[in-house]
Amino acid sequence: MSWRACTLGDVIKLQRGHDLPERVRVDGPVPVVSSSGITGRHNVPRVDPPGVITGRYGTIGEVFFVDEPYWPLNTALYVVDFKGNDPRFAAYLLRNTLKNYKSEKAAVPGVDRNVLHLLKVRTAERREQEQVVSILSAYDDLIENNRRRIVLLEEAARMLYREWFVYFRFPGHEHVKIIDGIPEGWERLKVGDVAQLAYGKALKEETRVEGLYPVYGSSGIVGTHHAALVVGPAIVVGRKGNVGSVYWSTSDCWPIDTAYFIPSAQADFWLYLALPHVGFQNTDGGVPGLNRDFAHSRKITKPTERLRRFFNETVEPMFGQRETLLRYNRKLGQVRDLLLPRLMNGEIAV
Template identity: 35%
Template sequence: MISFFGSPLWTPGKLQDLVLLQRGFDITKAEQKPGAIQVFSSSGPNSFHNVSKVEGPGVIIGRKGTLGSVFYSDSSYWPHDTTLWSKDLRGNNAKFVYYALQRIDMTLFDTGAANPTLNRNHVHNLPIFIPERPTQDRIASILSAYDDLIENNRRRIVLLEEAARQLYKEWFVRFRFPGHEHVKIIDGVPEGWSVDAIEEVCQTIGGGTPSTQKREYWDDGEVPWFTPTDVTRNSCLALLNSQTKISDSGLNNSSAKMIPAGSILMTSRASVGFFGINRLAASTNQGFINIVPNDPALRMYLLHNLMWRVEEIRSHAGGATYKEISKGRFRTLPILTPPSGLAGEFEDQATLIHLQVEALHIANQQLAKARDLLLPKLMSGAIAV
């Protein structure tokens, strides 16, 4: 028997014996009301509502748009019309079903023309092997241990980055910085601080894209080359590496430029005002303004100042097809610059926090890699449990 997953030592069956899938429920952003119920679209949980449609635990699959993406909800949720959800788990372990579905390439069953679409009737009859419930429980427990560690680290990252933001707010918005009791504030500016243009305190470097017609600019490339998606899909400020690499030849024959490790990457086109700090020397496409402070002690201050002012930055973006803030306009924006000593104190504390974030982010990538190596072996029965 040809099977999409499972061991021949398990019980032969069809996907619908593991889980019965049902199309989700339509709801627009305008119809969603403030609440704690996650709304799952084909790209995952990206909004909330005050009413659920389904009780957890449950498994959700991308049906339209992002095809075959698999998500898990332990609590009640709202599966969007662009998804399929687990109407009946058939007595199986929900987490096991979640991991099992990741072993099926749902794009093979795309029935859409312009927009990828998955029909549940085309996958319900897929042949699979299903283990007994105790085996399901053990497999789910092993894989969940990795995901639980990843989630714990993710929560720590959120708390750490929030701590840095609150420190910035305390010192540089409320002006309760160390020694503030002895500093006069004149016209809203603490004595000893200066009001500068951004171009006076940092370099602003753009990016570019090598010709896609020349494979030598891309093949076997080792130069990190960030696109805005690398930043918008990243879960924290630490940018460990880019999804795409270019070659030295691609770098030298395009407007892409190398920026040093530890630079501030700010998306400047379409999705304006998303930030990251590159761990390695890298290049970017033209969708960025990359910021290198003249005084290294200003790096974290600059980052948090810009994040605090993100709506102001976006308000300066223009364009008919998509919004973009030009380097020329960005450079003229004013910035309140603290004395180097105070900026250095913030740099030290915020950098220490960022290094912890980076270490946790690296750990999560390693945990995810180990889990993903283990998943097919457990699901094929190659590792007995």
């Protein structure tokens, strides 16, 4: 393969994203892309596809490819000119370049597009770019297919939860009386009477050692570490930033200080699916935050222990398949990431 040395600015032109506060967004089909990926929806796009977006502040080093009209936020940079290069190749090139850049500039909290444009890279002719894309995209396409299957499994579990515990159409409901608006034997309790939210522990990005254990923040998994803070399964709840977000971790994990967690002794599938219905909301005036006492005071409708166990047994195969797909995706991502630099420096001929 014939590769040539050049600068990143010779391959693509980056531009800062555009402001779009949540209060002015109108729910619609258009993905809103920030430094951490798709973080919302809007009714009108700002940019036509294809889109290649990376973080300017916040999550730096991640690169996202979108094939539909989108809105890049001001925490991100996006490609405005591919200069005749394959857009997906540009995404892989940018990912490979920023991975190296991040390791050298770990103390810098943000990136400057003008600095990025001067970074030394290597590129190939369009036909060879497409060959590289065909190899790497095979992994990404499998990952995306699995991700969609995961979404469907989660939605199936949520639909079953709503059927049983919101609409009260659980097995045998025909023979159960409704008393004070809930089935007989059920209880209206405070969240704190059902489970206790524990504080996560700070783990700065520069002190993490990549490993087997997911690191959770209020926006979900933000990295990995070689040690765990919490034994899985655990429920993670957003405390700062993405207030009230709820995540299920089958494995041991490390929730950082932007999140709470519910330990394995209290965590189950029913509680994980029930928490989004309790009405967690921001209780801080400045940075969005969830006060623990407020969260514990929220009401939750608790079914009988027998029905709760039956529900957990019913949805367990869904979560088991979800975990299998997540593990498979992690392995696919690892193989792709091993191939990426070797393909990009011409070490592997295509």
